[in-house]
Amino acid sequence: MLEREIDKIVSWLQERVKAAKSRGLVAGISGGVDSAVVAALIKQACPETSLGLILPISSDPQDLADARMVIEKLNLTTIELDFTSEHQSMTAKSWVKLSEHYPASELNKHIADANLRARLRMCALYTTANALNYLVVGTDNKAEYFIGYFTKYGDGGCDLLPLLDFTKAEVYAMARILGIPERIIAKKPSAGLWPGQTDEAEIGTTYAMVDAYLNGQPIPDLDREIIERMHERSKHKRALPPAYHRS
Secondary structure (H helix, E strand, C coil), X not given: CHHHHHHHHHHHHHHHHHHCCCCEEEEECCCCHHHHHHHHHHHHHCCCCEEEEECXXXXXXXXXXXXXXXXXXXXXXXXXCCCHHHHHHXXXXXXXXXXXXXXXXXXXXXXXXXXXXXXXXXXXHHHHHHHHXXXXXXXXXXXXXXXXXXXXXXXXXXXXXXXXXXXXHHHHHXXXXXXXXXXXXXXCCCCCCCCCCCHHHHHCCCHHHHHHHHCCCCCCHXXXXXXXXXXXXXXXXXXXXXXXXXX
């Protein structure tokens, strides 16, 4: 079943490249299962014009090693760009100027810091894509998209979302079909936004619970409340910005 879906996704990617009069596809490779699956898909869709970007920003060395392992396994052309110094420079300048005029809580600064990492990576992907006339391929799956677990104008900024109709469990199944290394499949999901960060600890529930909710299966009330609250609060991420219209 999923084997057929993989073939259809690859054909869909090829069609989108052709329709956009583009030359190829680029995706960020983090060392996680979602980006590994996307890397495999773009390699199949555009064998000669697919590109992976590894974009460390004070990243966990193991994540870097995992990203490189995926690239080697897939034989995907890759560029590695470290934006740690740019990230640190931007946050330092911002905090200094803010402190002169406005108080900023440490929690909000922490969130801003994490989101800036995602947005810097998006900028790198689009800079590369524009230079090569490629399309940017995102890695969000159905569970992440539903609860809004992505950065607005960060990892949510892309041209194509091949995994958007697939649950996290289905992404894991695809990874096994595509031959992604077991170490990538077994590791705890993490956006790599700060040391020790894991998706499920930050979300407050598990991807299995989100998948079950999306599949219409009963789940504990606490998990359902978390999922529905996150979905409601993140509506703005899935919509165009509100615009004033003259009457």
